[in-house]
Amino acid sequence: MLSEAITSSLRQIGDLELIEDSSRRKVYESDGLTAIAQIPPLVGLPSSLQALQETLRVCHTHGVPMVARGAGTGLSGGATPLADGLLIGLAKFNRILEIDPVKMTARVEPGVTNLAISKAVASAGLFYAPDPSSQIACTIGGNVAENSGGVHCLKYGLTLHNVCGLKIMLADGEVLSLGGTGLWEDGLDLLALLHGSEGLLGLVIEVTVALRPLPEAVTVLMAGFRDTNAAANAVSAVIQAGVLPAGLEMMDRLAIQAAEDFVHAGYPLEAEALLLCELDGSGAEIAALSAAVRAVLQAAGAQSLVEASDAAARARLWLGRKAAFPAVGRIAPDYYCMDGTIPRRHLAEVLAAIADRSAHYELPVANVFHAGDGNLHPLILYDANDSDQFQRAEAFGADVLAICLRFGGTITGEHGVGLEKIDQMCVQFSPLELAVFHAVKTAFDPSGLLNPGKAIPTLNRCAEFGAMHVHQGAEKHPELPRF
Amino acid sequence: MDQSDALQRVVRATTRQRQVVQPGGGGTKGFLHPAAAGAVLVSTAEHDGILHYHPDELVIRVRSGTRLIDLQQTLREAGQYLPCEPPSFGAAGTVGGMVASGLAGPSRPYVGGVRDYVLGMKLILPSAEIAAFGGDVMKNVAGYDITRLNVGARGSLGLILEVALKVLPIPEVMQVYGLACDPSLAQQHMLAQRRLAGLSASAYCDGALLVRYQGSEQAKPTFEQALGQEFQPVPNTGLAAVRDLNFAHTGHLWRWDGAVDAPVSDQLVAMDWGGALRWFASDAAPRVPAEEGVITWFKQGEGVLPGLTERADGVGLLQQRVKSALDPNGAFIGYPALRPAL
Numbered sequence: 001m002l003s004e005a006i007t008s009s010l011r012q013i014g015d016l017e018l019i020e021d022s023s024r025r026k027v028y029e030s031d032g033l034t035a036i037a038q039i040p041p042l043v044g045l046p047s048s049l050q051a052l053q054e055t056l057r058v059c060h061t062h063g064v065p066m067v068a069r070g071a072g073t074g075l076s077g078g079a080t081p082l083a084d085g086l087l088i089g090l091a092k093f094n095r096i097l098e099i100d101p102v103k104m105t106a107r108v109e110p111g112v113t114n115l116a117i118s119k120a121v122a123s124a125g126l127f128y129a130p131d132p133s134s135q136i137a138c139t140i141g142g143n144v145a146e147n148s149g150g151v152h153c154l155k156y157g158l159t160l161h162n163v164c165g166l167k168i169m170l171a172d173g174e175v176l177s178l179g180g181t182g183l184w185e186d187g188l189d190l191l192a193l194l195h196g197s198e199g200l201l202g203l204v205i206e207v208t209v210a211l212r213p214l215p216e217a218v219t220v221l222m223a224g225f226r227d228t229n230a231a232a233n234a235v236s237a238v239i240q241a242g243v244l245p246a247g248l249e250m251m252d253r254l255a256i257q258a259a260e261d262f263v264h265a266g267y268p269l270e271a272e273a274l275l276l277c278e279l280d281g282s283g284a285e286i287a288a289l290s291a292a293v294r295a296v297l298q299a300a301g302a303q304s305l306v307e308a309s310d311a312a313a314r315a316r317l318w319l320g321r322k323a324a325f326p327a328v329g330r331i332a333p334d335y336y337c338m339d340g341t342i343p344r345r346h347l348a349e350v351l352a353a354i355a356d357r358s359a360h361y362e363l364p365v366a367n368v369f370h371a372g373d374g375n376l377h378p379l380i381l382y383d384a385n386d387s388d389q390f391q392r393a394e395a396f397g398a399d400v401l402a403i404c405l406r407f408g409g410t411i412t413g414e415h416g417v418g419l420e421k422i423d424q425m426c427v428q429f430s431p432l433e434l435a436v437f438h439a440v441k442t443a444f445d446p447s448g449l450l451n452p453g454k455a456i457p458t459l460n461r462c463a464e465f466g467a468m469h470v471h472q473g474a475e476k477h478p479e480l481p482r483f
Numbered sequence: 484m485d486q487s488d489a490l491q492r493v494v495r496a497t498t499r500q501r502q503v504v505q506p507g508g509g510g511t512k513g514f515l516h517p518a519a520a521g522a523v524l525v526s527t528a529e530h531d532g533i534l535h536y537h538p539d540e541l542v543i544r545v546r547s548g549t550r551l552i553d554l555q556q557t558l559r560e561a562g563q564y565l566p567c568e569p570p571s572f573g574a575a576g577t578v579g580g581m582v583a584s585g586l587a588g589p590s591r592p593y594v595g596g597v598r599d600y601v602l603g604m605k606l607i608l609p610s611a612e613i614a615a616f617g618g619d620v621m622k623n624v625a626g627y628d629i630t631r632l633n634v635g636a637r638g639s640l641g642l643i644l645e646v647a648l649k650v651l652p653i654p655e656v657m658q659v660y661g662l663a664c665d666p667s668l669a670q671q672h673m674l675a676q677r678r679l680a681g682l683s684a685s686a687y688c689d690g691a692l693l694v695r696y697q698g699s700e701q702a703k704p705t706f707e708q709a710l711g712q713e714f715q716p717v718p719n720t721g722l723a724a725v726r727d728l729n730f731a732h733t734g735h736l737w738r739w740d741g742a743v744d745a746p747v748s749d750q751l752v753a754m755d756w757g758g759a760l761r762w763f764a765s766d767a768a769p770r771v772p773a774e775e776g777v778i779t780w781f782k783q784g785e786g787v788l789p790g791l792t793e794r795a796d797g798v799g800l801l802q803q804r805v806k807s808a809l810d811p812n813g814a815f816i817g818y819p820a821l822r823p824a825l
Contacts, residue, residue: 102674102744125678147624158622160631161599176797182740183591183759186779186820187794187802188639192598192631196624213678236539242562242652282680285701341620344540373621374540413622421625428625433614436809440627443801443808456626 001041002064002086009058010044010086015051017092019043028087031072031079032134033420035336035384040067040081047092049205053173056203059086060172065449068199070111070142073134075337076418078146078198078454085452090141093205096120104211105164110141110204114148117209126211129156132414133322141204147196149414151247151321152278154372156212158414160195165208168194168201171445180208193440198416198455201444215280218246219290219309220317223302224271228252228367231273232347234300235371238277241296243289247278248372249321252351255328255366255379256320262327265320268304275302275371276321278314324368325379332364332381336393340404341413344374353403354378361392375413376404402427417455425455426462434459485546486530487613487644494642495611497523498814504609505816506638508548509575512584514782515637519816525642527579534645535619538563542602542619544647547579554578563650566594570726579643585635588726589684589695592756594651598634603647606633609640609810619647632805639818640809654697657683660710661717662692666747666754673758674744681706686725687754693721725753728782732764735784737823739763741776768823780821790824 010018019025020042029037046052059066065085072079081087093109096117100106101124106117114135117128131150132138138148143159144166156162165180178191185191194201225231231250238245251259253272260267267274275297279289290307297305308314320327328335342350351367358365358380368377378400382393401411401424411417411424425434437456441448457465497504505522507513531548538561545554552574558564568588569581582604587596603617617623617630633640662672669692673685676694681702684695694714696706707714724730732752739751743758750769753762761776763769766786768778780791793799799820806817 102677103742104677147628149622153622157595157599160628161595174797176801178798181742182776183596183756184585184738184740185798186777186822187799187818188636188805189585189598189631189634190798190801190805192628192634193805195628197627201627213680216680239541239652240539242655244651281699282702282705284705285699288699288701341618341622343537343542343619345537370622375620375622408618409620410618410623410625412625413620414624416624417626425625430614432608432610432612433616433626436608436614436616436629437627439808440629440632440805443804 001084006058006062006064007042010042010055013051013054013058015046015048016055017045017047019045028069028072028081028089031069031074031077033075033077033080033418036077036080036419038081038083040087041084043087043089045089045092052088052203052205053169053175055088056169056171056173060447060449063447063449065452066171067451068203070139071113071137073138074142074146074416074418075339076412076416076420078416078418078451080419082453088203090203091139097206099124101126105208106211107206107208108140109206111139114138114140114143121211122214125214127214128209129162129212130159133325140207140209144195144204144207145197145199146414146416149370149375151249151370153370154248155244155246160192162210163191163195163207164210166191166194166204167206169203169205171202171447171449175205196416198418199451200441200455201450217283217286218278218280218314219286219307220314221277221279221290221293221297222306222308222317223275223277223297224268224304225273225275225301226271226303228273228351229348230301231275232344232371234275234297234302235344237296237300238293241292243293245277245372246280247276249276250274250369250371251321251324252367254364255324255368258327258331258366259320259324262330263319263323265316266306267320271303276317321368328366328379328381333383333385336380336382336397337415338378338380338397338400339375339412339415340401340409341373341375342404342407342409344371346407350376350403350407354400357396357399361396363389363392363396370413374409398424419454422454422457422461423465425457426465431459431462434462484529484532486527486548490525490527490530490642490644491607491611491613493525494607497525498609498611498812503816504642504814506579506583506642508577508580509550509573511573511576512580515584516816516819522816527642528575528577530644533557536561541650542647543650544603544619544645545578546645547577547643549578550574551576551578551581558650559653562653564653565600565648566590566651567597567600568726569597570728572727578646582634582643582646583636583638589686589722589755592759593683598631600649601630601634601646602649604630604633604643605645606641606643609812609814613644617647621649637818639806639815641815655699656703657695657697657719658703659684659693659695659717659719659722660714661721662714663690664692665690666749666751669754670747670758676710677757679706679709684722685757686722688721688725688730691721693717693725695719695722725755728762733784734765734786735780735788736782737763737765737769737778738781739769739771739776739778745775778823780823791821792824794820794822
């Protein structure tokens with residue numbers, strides 16, 4: 001609970017809607033990671049920067065922790081409320097401030113949704129490239145905080161590569177502009193540092209995104225394969241051929257079936273794996289490019305090959321992939337979405353190891369894979385009402401992350417650490433490396449009031465978790481100090 | 484070959500003697516650090532070698548002392564390249580120097596800079612301990628992005644030992660076109676051409692606008708048609724000259740970073756990045772409106788340097804706090820982001 005003195009100070013702030021009623025506060029109890037819920041003691045919805053600044057100053061003065069929230073679509077618990085902190089919703093900052101068709105930039109408030117940006121600039125012949133599957137709802141401020149990806153990262157990069165300026169507010173209310181007019185800033189690259197910082201360093205209050213001209217021509221190839229190895233080899237072959245697809249996605253049998261049952265995208269139900277390969281470019285080159293990739297896919301053993309060139313047919317093929325999570329949600333009461341990234345050459349071994357764990361825990365798993373950039377989303381199916389299944393799902397998830405680390409990967413490619421993977425951070429990083437993270441935090445937020453307990457574990461927490469740091473895919477280092 | 488242990492010993496010994504460590508590589512970009520008096524240069528030049536390279540994964544990991552020309556040769560043999568096209572100030576230039584300086588070539592606005600292609604890093608921290616951040620994978624959001632914080636940090640936060648880079652296939656065609664014009668007309672073209680499909684460079688130097696197409700053979704005629712007949716194919720050496728600061732100038736070299744549509748000054752000696760980067764050469768700092776861009780001192784000329792001051796706005800102070808937090812004893816050199824004193 002927050003003290004009456006603090007609540008009444010916040011009540012004095014104009015342009016700040018305070019939600020004190022418990023039933024309305026419950027709406028904010030979790031983000032997309034619904035397994036962890038905490039009803040916030042108080043929710044503040046500022047609608048002006050001044051109100052936001054005054055809110056931060058009140059909290060800062062009284063030592064009240066704060067959690068920022070965009071649309072609450074995050075999958076790692078980054079926006080899970082605290083029992084003793086203020087939840088600050090930034091959804092009211094939903095204006096597009098400026099579209100500059102010459103510089104090809106848009107300046108937007110943090111609560112603008114990802115898709116709204118591309119929609120607003122389409123008439124100017126432009127688009128914003130990163131497209132997380134939740135793009136209809138997720139906000140650009142949240143995208144920056146998580147460094148969100150999507151299906152077009154291989155060619156167009158992550159949020160980090162498509163943002164040229166940020167305005168941030170530090171915990172004490174100080175406002176800073178990072179980047180913005182030019183393409184280079186003298187001194188340390190704090191603009192890069194803010195991306196993926198999960199709301200621990202500062203609140204994003206304005207984003208200047210870099211836009212790209214809409215490609216003249218786009219085509220999507222869908223290939224079905226007899227086994228996942230053949231599909232993985234096909235991905236390598238496409239890249240070896242010197243092609244950089246706009247998107248290159250893989251789904252396994254269970255994911256294909258779930259998606260097909262859900263949206264009837266026309267997926268090959270007999271295939272063990274399917275690849276979706278999107279190519280874009282000028283009208284003059286797309287036919288040759290498509291022919292080249294078709295030849296590569298066929299040589300790699302594709303059993304079926306379908307091409308969709310017009311917008312409606314392309315959208316249908318993508319719909320199955322983009323709806324893969326809810327589709328899997330229909331075939332099991334609950335699913336647990338993992339987000340490891342691995343060097344792609346180890347895909348077959350990693351999938352085999354995951355299948356082995358699936359058998360061990362007696363829980364099915366559907367695999368959706370950003371194949372081009374090695375980002376794997378195993379979806380573990382379980383029933384949360386069955387506490388034994390819930391525990392098995394959690395143990396399975398931890399095993400999947402350990403598998404990714406063993407093969408030289410990372411525990412999270414694009415969903416963030418949040419609360420969900422905080423213990424696995426103790427496995428991926430040494431105490432020394434964690435201390436570097438804590439030092440960065442101190443420089444931005446010395447009072448530790450922004451989103452405490454998320455993203456970066458304390459050394460004590462790691463000691464309690466008892467995990468040993470796995471360094472660069474090597475096995476455990478017995479000489480590492482326990483602490 | 485692996486010099487990690489030796490480098491770590493040198494860093495430890497130097498900091499124990501309370502001397503400041505200045506990381507270096509091939510020594511080709513020493514002009515960026517003019518004022519590190521009393522610092523001990525610790526060179527990674529012998530710490531070289533490619534650790535692994537998987538062309539079909541578009542990832543290569545190298546030791547920091549690997550010469551850029553050797554890395555580029557290895558990539559070329561596999562049909563790939565470094566899309567950030569770093570400048571070359573001599574054959575001795577290293578990968579560590581590329582990353583520490585963060586200097587990117589003409590493709591920066593179109594395909595990205597050094598920070599956009601660095602995936603992971605191993606480094607000796609100011610405490611002389613060795614730590615690793617990022618990895619060999621394209622997407623990685625575990626922990627703060629310490630890797631990219633070190634790109635362009637000029638060795639102020641640690642000594643880089645290893646770097647993992649994203650690389651790309653060499654485009655089928657890379658062709659430069661030139662047009663003789665003055666800076667003002669060059670800017671008009673630059674602004675009008677920003678959306679051309681396949682545009683990968685737009686620079687101005689020695690009275691000529693240089694525009695580059697990269698992409699497929701099939702789409703090249705479309706690009707040429709949109710460009711107009713007055714543009715003629717030229718060798719790509721002009722673009723490299725702008726990138727490597729290999730143009731005639733006298734006085735100190737100042738860089739301007741700002742908005743592409745900010746009015747051009749007759750004083751500039753070269754432009755790059757479609758007009759977002761402009762070079763000035765003069766003994767005194769050039770005067771430009773602050774809201775349109777920022778002037779920073781870049782390279783010493785013949786004359787006496789005018790007054791320079793460290794960046795002291797809110798962001799500058801935060802940068803200093805980050806440096807102090809990561810190097811509390813000042814074991815490594817600072818990053819002198821020097822601007823003209825008002």
